[in-house]
Amino acid sequence: MGLCNCLDNVSLPPCAWFEGDKRNSYASMIAGLLFFAGWWTLIDAATVYPGKIPAGYWMCGVAGTLSLIMVNSVSNAQMRGDTYEGGCLGTRGARIWIFVGFVMGFASVIGSCAILFTKYINEDPHYPGVALFLQNALICISSIIYKFARSEDLWG
Template sequence: MGIGDCFENINLPPCIWFEGGDKRNAYASIISGFLFFVGWWIIIDAASVYPGTVVAGYHMCGVVGTLSLIMINSVSNAQMRGDAYEGGCLGPRGAKVWLFVGFVMGFASVIASCGILFANFAGKKNAHYWPGVGLFLQNVFIFIASLIFKFGRSEDIWT
């Protein structure tokens, strides 16, 4: 009798919400939403624990990252292929440009938050590092959430 044989007769009740076919879209949405939430929660924590260290302009990185998430995930894969998008002035090419601009905004928010971290928080004596690290983590989590939601789905939810 091996170790694997010990667990043969254990039956766990199925979770009603996740039973059935392919749940890749549900998992991608849950993980993406959780990362987005954690990103904003981190910066809210940093701003509340160390008031005055997170300047109002620093929040623009998170706002731009959030707009990037919306832009990236508003373009479906069918629109990228040209299957479901024939209207507008640019068609599939416009959808690709919109997606590219969304990715550029996401990268820019991560790079800007990294620049703020190193310019204003790292290497300063008697400075608190957590607001800068929190700002950077916020934007990294938002960007990862947008990637998981865009590329983690097996098919488009909206079509």
């Protein structure tokens, strides 16, 4: 009996999250982990270097979070016009809403990159600027994963 055989008889109980289609579960967990890591990075930088991140710079992350909510509140069926007939603008309104959401997300990444290179590149602790950029990049990646990696076949 060697080291290779010591875990042969160990069995874990089945997890309800991973029964059936696992794609939505994995996509949701990865997107949530990236979103958490983004905010955690900025909060860590703000606590390690207090006063180095002005209050206005937090708005990039808030805009990225609003972008995540806006992008993922519109289903693909609403974008195609299959199930969405109501509202004041119908399918066109859903497409405008998701476009504005994507613009906000990419603008928050570009804004945080501009803040990194204009303010923090010449200061001694670079970490607050890098954390601000990482936060917005991770939130944007999280939004994209949560939108496009899930399958909506199970919903309707």
